[in-house]
Amino acid sequence: MRQKKTLTKLIALCIAIITTCSAFLVSAGCTNDSPIDTSKSQLKVYSFTGGVGRAFLDDAITRFQNDYANYEFEPGSGKKGVQIIPSAVKSTEINTLASSGNHVLFAEAANYDALVSGEDVLEVTDIVTKPLNQVLGSDVCSETATIESKLYPESKDYLTFKDGKYFGLPHYTYYSTLIYNKKLFDDNKLYFINNPGEVTQPEEYFIFSSTDVKSCGPDGKMGTSDDGLPATWDEFWILCDYMKETITPFTFTNTNSGESIEYLLNAVYLNLAGKDQARLNYTYDSKGEKITIIESFDTQGNPVTKEEVVTNENYGVVLNSQLAKYQAIEVANKVINATDYRSTDSKTGLNMLRVQQNFIESRHYGSKPTAFLIEGSYWYNEAADANYFDDAKNAYNGFESMNEFLPMPLPRVYSGTAEDVKQVASTKKDGIIKHVVNDQPDAYGVINAKFAGDTNLINLAKMFFAYCYTQESLEQFTILSRCPKNMNYEIPEGKLTGYAKANWEYYKSADLVNPYSSSDIYMNKKRQFSLHLSNSFWRGKTYTSVYASMRDGRTPQSYFEDVMIKMA
Numbered sequence: 001m002r003q004k005k006t007l008t009k010l011i012a013l014c015i016a017i018i019t020t021c022s023a024f025l026v027s028a029g030c031t032n033d034s035p036i037d038t039s040k041s042q043l044k045v046y047s048f049t050g051g052v053g054r055a056f057l058d059d060a061i062t063r064f065q066n067d068y069a070n071y072e073f074e075p076g077s078g079k080k081g082v083q084i085i086p087s088a089v090k091s092t093e094i095n096t097l098a099s100s101g102n103h104v105l106f107a108e109a110a111n112y113d114a115l116v117s118g119e120d121v122l123e124v125t126d127i128v129t130k131p132l133n134q135v136l137g138s139d140v141c142s143e144t145a146t147i148e149s150k151l152y153p154e155s156k157d158y159l160t161f162k163d164g165k166y167f168g169l170p171h172y173t174y175y176s177t178l179i180y181n182k183k184l185f186d187d188n189k190l191y192f193i194n195n196p197g198e199v200t201q202p203e204e205y206f207i208f209s210s211t212d213v214k215s216c217g218p219d220g221k222m223g224t225s226d227d228g229l230p231a232t233w234d235e236f237w238i239l240c241d242y243m244k245e246t247i248t249p250f251t252f253t254n255t256n257s258g259e260s261i262e263y264l265l266n267a268v269y270l271n272l273a274g275k276d277q278a279r280l281n282y283t284y285d286s287k288g289e290k291i292t293i294i295e296s297f298d299t300q301g302n303p304v305t306k307e308e309v310v311t312n313e314n315y316g317v318v319l320n321s322q323l324a325k326y327q328a329i330e331v332a333n334k335v336i337n338a339t340d341y342r343s344t345d346s347k348t349g350l351n352m353l354r355v356q357q358n359f360i361e362s363r364h365y366g367s368k369p370t371a372f373l374i375e376g377s378y379w380y381n382e383a384a385d386a387n388y389f390d391d392a393k394n395a396y397n398g399f400e401s402m403n404e405f406l407p408m409p410l411p412r413v414y415s416g417t418a419e420d421v422k423q424v425a426s427t428k429k430d431g432i433i434k435h436v437v438n439d440q441p442d443a444y445g446v447i448n449a450k451f452a453g454d455t456n457l458i459n460l461a462k463m464f465f466a467y468c469y470t471q472e473s474l475e476q477f478t479i480l481s482r483c484p485k486n487m488n489y490e491i492p493e494g495k496l497t498g499y500a501k502a503n504w505e506y507y508k509s510a511d512l513v514n515p516y517s518s519s520d521i522y523m524n525k526k527r528q529f530s531l532h533l534s535n536s537f538w539r540g541k542t543y544t545s546v547y548a549s550m551r552d553g554r555t556p557q558s559y560f561e562d563v564m565i566k567m568a
Helices: 002-027 055-067 093-099 112-117 125-129 132-136 153-159 182-188 233-243 256-283 315-320 323-337 352-364 379-385 388-395 418-425 455-467 471-481 498-508 520-529 546-551 556-567
Strands: 041-048 082-089 104-107 176-181 248-251 290-297 303-309 370-376 405-408 436-438 444-447 511-513
Touching: 041 055, 041 455, 055 082, 055 455, 055 471, 082 455, 093 104, 093 444, 104 455, 125 455, 132 455, 176 182, 176 256, 176 352, 233 248, 233 323, 248 352, 256 315, 256 323, 256 370, 256 436, 256 511, 256 520, 256 546, 290 323, 290 556, 303 323, 315 520, 315 556, 323 546, 323 556, 352 370, 352 379, 352 388, 370 379, 379 388, 405 498, 444 455, 471 498, 546 556
Parallel strands: 041 082, 041 104, 248 370, 436 511
Antiparallel strands: 104 444, 176 370, 176 405, 290 303
């Protein structure tokens, strides 16, 4: 079996090399695209493939070309229909629009306010605020809704920071999380039992038979999908200690300055702070509401806390002194330094894709499978594109990629037990503590302002751009990319399966923190205080790696005092 596994990995590596070379050729202009059809109008569309692939783009292109096969985009030219030419590669073309030949672009890691301020992108207010059936024609689209009606309030506020006008739209979203192997949990009964009473042996915390009742889990409500999962971080470490002899708790890549640990920090912080406190990293004013911050540490190193309001004057020190941020650092420190919690992969600098592959296969070979992968919610697409799920299905009997790997609901209470969490939940709406996710990739769709002088081309570009935000296109995007668009829409029951369904349901049932604001402070300080993964938030002004600092012996207290608070 190990020989078969090695062969499988060798084949996967060859495929990855071929894919990389192909991507280079595409980016260099050496493609095998069909020749230009001079009987049709042409539109060039770019999409960043990382995380979401290109299937959604190919689908939108096919549908648009068919729907407008007889439409004249250049009146009087004799041309009918459109030939859309895709450029789907993993590059940063959105940052070089002036030299780009593409008309419509969907990208991540985009500095939207800089693009707008530099007049690199076209204003699209007309198509955003007009009913879609009027933009696209009622013979193609029956939707009377506007694209604007599908935007979250925070997105509207940020996207219209310049004169109340729109210059782009949100693209896909992902969130930081743990991925857990549900089959591993089911097979090994790794679920907490409800109200275990006085425990004398570690196994007494956990269910033993199918008749045992699981605990309420982190949402504090019995009978929901997270029942039996650790309700607090105290319980989480009990689980890790219980499983570590036969199951490795965590795996992650420690490359890219410890980016995976920053994924974990974000996810832990968001769930401990809650949506309202997390949004203060973008609005900088708590409207008189107090948050819990650390004032000092006692002689034993325990935090001494107080309550404080956040204002436009004190936001730096107060936001960075949040107790929830310190607790997130404590969690990261434990993952990094409890060496029996970490896989070998997380200690060797193995790249992200290889870590994903080993996590996928770990339950099927060797003596110690892995329970948790620290990643972004898009990870499944990267692994699928590398054929890791197909490889595992061919190599191992009983492999179930559709049902094995799910987003892990994290604790929203730091200390105590599930009984304590029930008490907190009883004070919440519907008796439940919702989990929290936030949008992180700075992903937007825009139209290149370089072509503003060509009226017919811009009309075509705007129509295709709007077409990508119809209900059908939003549904197809989610089905094919397994990721949500950062828009407020629903998908009918039954249209999603497997990881796409799990990812969607996790996202839609969460308190969503959209990390945007039109605040001048946000515009000027977002790299310092917002939770975008490309920012310096968890790394301080010197871009200090949390992973390297903790690994090399820095304590959570010293990191919090010397990096986080001083950064403010």
